[in-house]
Amino acid sequence: MKIDLQYVVDFLVSLVNIPSPSGNTEQVIQFIEAECARLGVENKRNNKGGLILSVPGQNTDVHRVLTAHVDTLGAMVKEIKGNGRLKLTLIGGFAFNAIEGEYCTVETADGKFITGTIQSTHASVHVHKDTRTHERNADTMEVRLDAVVKNADDVRELGIEVGDFVSFNPRCEVTDTGFIKTRHLDDKASVACMFGALKSVLESGEQLPYTTHFLISNNEEIGYGANSNIPPQTVEFLAIDMGAIGDGQTTDEYCVSICAKDSSGPYHYGMRKHLVELAKVNGLNYAVDIYPFYGSDASAAMSAGVDVKHGLIGPGIDASHSMERTHKTSFENSVKLIVAYLQSDLVK
CATH class of the missing domain: 2.40.30.40 (Peptidase M42, domain 2)
Known part of the structure; x- marks a missing residue:
């Protein structure tokens, strides 16, 4: 499928310039609703103010959920x-x-x-x-x-x-060398990557193998963004969130990061191996990493008792929870891995 990288970058710039600290996300949710309407994607709000997008698949008996959060520090x-x-x-x-x-x-x-x-x-x-x-x-x-x-x-x-x-103030800047430096790449970069993948799927005209829901959570930074509103048919749950960079990490600003473990514990081993294999087969720049002081919407869902296989991927982000930076190539690798996952069979 064709990836529109400029769309991803432009969407990200729009997102980071809309203030949305946890607890006050109405404006950015409205922006995403407008984009869903433009793309023709069915969506609805949950009571917490998050957004659930649904794309029917060939198999309607088992579902997948992908999530990224739009709330910020x-x-x-x-x-x-x-x-x-x-x-x-x-x-x-x-x-x-x-x-x-x-x-x-x-x-x-x-x-x-x-x-x-x-x-x-x-x-x-x-x-x-x-x-x-x-x-x-x-x-x-x-x-x-x-x-x-x-x-x-x-x-x-x-x-x-x-x-x-x-x-x-996000102070967002896209450099001529391909870097995006701004506050709130966590996790608006992942939301942009998710929409880049969704746009590619919709424009291809190919039906996904399984009905898939895209959950835009709005309370992740305070611990309970995507721990509810997960359809009972869901068997796989993929969080898309930043890959942490620093001493002892393998992730950099150019790859898609695949998380093996964070502070909540290991992610589903079969899911992780599936994502790694997809990255290899598609020739993507990826890294497997452990995030020692980190929790995601997938770990929140597991804590809530959701019975799913859970995984976590995302673009590599430098200086997380500070003045963050990444590179366009991390977006490209992340979007391609999301698309490959959406097209793949269930994890065995």
């Missing part, structure tokens, strides 16, 4: 300080130093957007002797709003209150 207003700055509580597992100096946007309950910058309370080296060593945590980091505010009352007059969502 973010924050909420924890406290409005007396000096007009904001304290944050984090959404998702990342370190405060990963967002220091980042531009952000506070979304009020009545739909206003106020920009600001996340910084240390001891940001100035000309004033604070310990700027370089000052610990970065919830008490020592704050949002400096781009508004004339001198106290908490001034902030509240803007409409900002405790519990308002805070999103981070």
